[in-house]
Structures are given as structure tokens and as C-alpha cells.
Amino acid sequence: MTSVHRVAVLAVDGVYPFELGIPSRVFGATEGHYEVLTCTVDGRPVRTNSDFSITTEHGPETLSTADTVVIPPFSTTAVTPEVPQAVVEALRSVAPGTRLVSICTGAFVLAAAGLLDGRSATTHWVVADLFRSWFPKVALDPNVLFIDDGDVLTSAGAASGLDVCLHIIRKDHGSEVANHVARMCVVPPWRDGGQAQYIRHPVPEATTSGTATARQWALENLHEPMALTDLAEHSHMSLRTFVRRFTEEVGTSPGRWLIQQRIERARHLLETTDLPVDEIAGRVGFAGGTSLREHLHAAIGVSPLAYRRTFRGAGSTP
Structure with a gap:
């Protein structure tokens, strides 16, 4: 992508203020790659789910000029199986091929407009059963943070809105830009979209011991072979206790997390160096180029x- 990408954020009645601001905050931190415009279906103020309303500078005409349209979530009390006619009319102006993104209950708008039929999608686990009963044509997976289905991306609760926006930036401009944005916003640079939503998971007890030391050691030694027993030893725990504590703290298993970190490091090297694939594999701890x-x-x-070709084309500099 070489030109400024226009993102239109559509605020509907009952919108959550925090999630409404996510696209502007995240895409705006790329320092010029995106233009973010917030609009309503009729250009008038909308009520939020809090004790105030918001006024935007733009109306529905913004949707027709957008490269990406984001639907933030709104109060579950306003969720219905049908989209208000004003929203339907506004969405009709979105050009074919425009990327569509929903956060949390924003998926209800896309589904009610028929834009998710036959696609994989997610939403907040609390409303998953309701969503599934209303929209049986959608392949709903309520157990993930976000789903990238090409030109349609759906995400779960509030924090996953950050995840899906960072994922889009990574797709468009590579890990360097996405990681810079994450640092500016002080959020994790990457959480796998397939990572489970935090459903009925108890918060681990606050103790001075944890798995953070082992994770840091692993990141500093990704090029070395390592077993779960090595990580457990660095945490001074038995293997069983380590696996349990790690999963509670990180939300995924140690083995899967380690593979994710190696892939992430490999992506960074592919984007920013001319190193051969086999050498990159060795630097990140894979057995060889085939494994990578x-x-x-x-x-x-x-x-x-x-x-590598994709992100060199997107402007990454070795």
C-alpha cells in the first residue's frame, strides 16, 4: 500500500465509546498510513451506552469513499435480528470490495445486512447463542479473538478490537509498523486470532512467582533448542505446575506460544533482512527451512x- 488508506468508523445508537475510539487511536498511530473518519448513518449525533451522546463531523457519504469500514459494538439491549432501515441504506453505499471489520456486537449489523452469510465470523461469547439462533447462515466461532476471512474481519470483545486493528496494520504494512503502533498504544504487539476468548477462566492468584522469567529467557534464546522442561526449570516449577500456570497467565499452552514467538521472529527477519530461509529458520529455532x-x-x-515479496512490496526496507 502506497497511498493513504481511508477508514470509516460507523457509530450507531448505543455505541460503546471505548471501542468507537479504537480505530482512530490504533490506525492513527501509524503516522500517516491511514485516514480515519468517524460517521453516523444520518450525520446526526448518536447516543452512546454511557451517559453522553457524541457528534461526528461526517455522515453516511463517508462510507462510499472508504477502503475499510469498521462497525464498533453497541449495547446488547439494542441488538435486534434486523438492521434499522437507515443503517441498511448507509451500508448500501459501501463500494464492493471494501474491507469490512466488526468489533464485538458490530457483527450483528453485518450479519443482519446479509454480509456474513456463508462466512466464518466471531462475536462476544456472551451473545454467541443469540447470534447463532438469528443468523444460522454464518459459521460462528465464539472461541477466538478475531477471524480474518479476507475482506471481512470480525472480532470479539473490547481488547480484541485492538488485536484485529493491529492485525490489519501488520497485513498492510508489516510487523515493523504494527510493532511501533503497539508500543505507542502500550499494548501487546500480537495475539493470535485463534487464541481463545477468556471465557470463565479464573484469574490466577497473585504471587511473586510466575512464568514471566521463563518467557523472557525463551525470547532471548529462540535460536536454541528448548523443551518445556527447560522453561519449567527457569520458573522453578514442576512441569505440570508450569504448564498450568503458563496457560492461566498467557491464555495458550507453552508449546503453542513458543511456536508463535518463533514465527513472529521469522516474519520480522523476512521483512527486514535478505537472509536465506534456512538461516532464518536456524536463528529462530526451527529445525530447518522445511519446518519454517x-x-x-x-x-x-x-x-x-x-x-517476503508481499512486505517488500508494502514498503519494508531491509
């Missing part, structure tokens, strides 16, 4: 060389 290819393809569906 398999893991990268499983994670994002492309080969290392195809990934």
Missing part, C-alpha cells in the same frame, strides 16, 4: 518467499 515453511504456512497460509 510448514509452520508459517499453517499460521498465515503463505510461504516464506511469498511473505
Whole structure:
């Protein structure tokens, strides 16, 4: 992407103020790659789910000029199986091929407009059963943070709105830009979209001991072979206790987390260096180029060389 990408954020009645501001905050931190415009279906103020209303500078005409349209969530008391006619009319102005993104209950708007039929999607787990009963044509997965289905992306609760926006930036401009944005917003640079939503998971007890030391050691030594027993030893725990504590603290298993970190490091090297694939594999701890290819393809569906071509084309500088 070489031109400024226009993001239109559509605020509907009952919108959550925090999530409404996520696209502007995250995309706005890319320092010029995106233009974010917030609009309403009729240009008038809308009520939020809090004790105030908001006024935007733009109306529905903004949607027709957008490259990406984001639907933030709104109060569950306003959720219905049908979209208000004004919203339907506004969405009709969105050009074919425009990227559509929903956060939390924003998926109800896309589904009610028929834009998710036959697609994979997610929403907040609390309203998953209701969503499934109203929109049986949608392949709903309520157990993930976000789903990238090409030109339609859906995400779960509040924090996953940050995740999906960072994911979009990473797709458009590579990990360097996404990581910079994450640092500016003081949020984790990457959480796998397939990571489970935090459903009925108890908060681990606050103690001075945890798995953070082991994770830091692993990140500093990704190039070395390491077993779960090595990580457990750095946490001074038995293997069983370590796995349990790690999963409670991170939300995924140690083995999966380690593969994610190696893939992330490999992506960074593919984007920013001319190193051969086999050498990159060694630097991140994979057994060889074949192993890296398999893991990268499983994670994002492309080969290392195809990934490198994509992000060199997006402006990454070695």
C-alpha cells in the first residue's frame, strides 16, 4: 500500500465509546498510513451506552469513499435480528470490495445486512447463542479473538478490537509498523486470532512467582533448542505446575506460544533482512527451512518467499 488508506468508523445508537475510539487511536498511530473518519448513518449525533451522546463531523457519504469500514459494538439491549432501515441504506453505499471489520456486537449489523452469510465470523461469547439462533447462515466461532476471512474481519470483545486493528496494520504494512503502533498504544504487539476468548477462566492468584522469567529467557534464546522442561526449570516449577500456570497467565499452552514467538521472529527477519530461509529458520529455532515453511504456512497460509515479496512490496526496507 502506497497511498493513504481511508477508514470509516460507523457509530450507531448505543455505541460503546471505548471501542468507537479504537480505530482512530490504533490506525492513527501509524503516522500517516491511514485516514480515519468517524460517521453516523444520518450525520446526526448518536447516543452512546454511557451517559453522553457524541457528534461526528461526517455522515453516511463517508462510507462510499472508504477502503475499510469498521462497525464498533453497541449495547446488547439494542441488538435486534434486523438492521434499522437507515443503517441498511448507509451500508448500501459501501463500494464492493471494501474491507469490512466488526468489533464485538458490530457483527450483528453485518450479519443482519446479509454480509456474513456463508462466512466464518466471531462475536462476544456472551451473545454467541443469540447470534447463532438469528443468523444460522454464518459459521460462528465464539472461541477466538478475531477471524480474518479476507475482506471481512470480525472480532470479539473490547481488547480484541485492538488485536484485529493491529492485525490489519501488520497485513498492510508489516510487523515493523504494527510493532511501533503497539508500543505507542502500550499494548501487546500480537495475539493470535485463534487464541481463545477468556471465557470463565479464573484469574490466577497473585504471587511473586510466575512464568514471566521463563518467557523472557525463551525470547532471548529462540535460536536454541528448548523443551518445556527447560522453561519449567527457569520458573522453578514442576512441569505440570508450569504448564498450568503458563496457560492461566498467557491464555495458550507453552508449546503453542513458543511456536508463535518463533514465527513472529521469522516474519520480522523476512521483512527486514535478505537472509536465506534456512538461516532464518536456524536463528529462530526451527529445525530447518522445511519446518519454517510448514509452520508459517499453517499460521498465515503463505510461504516464506511469498511473505517476503508481499512486505517488500508494502514498503519494508531491509
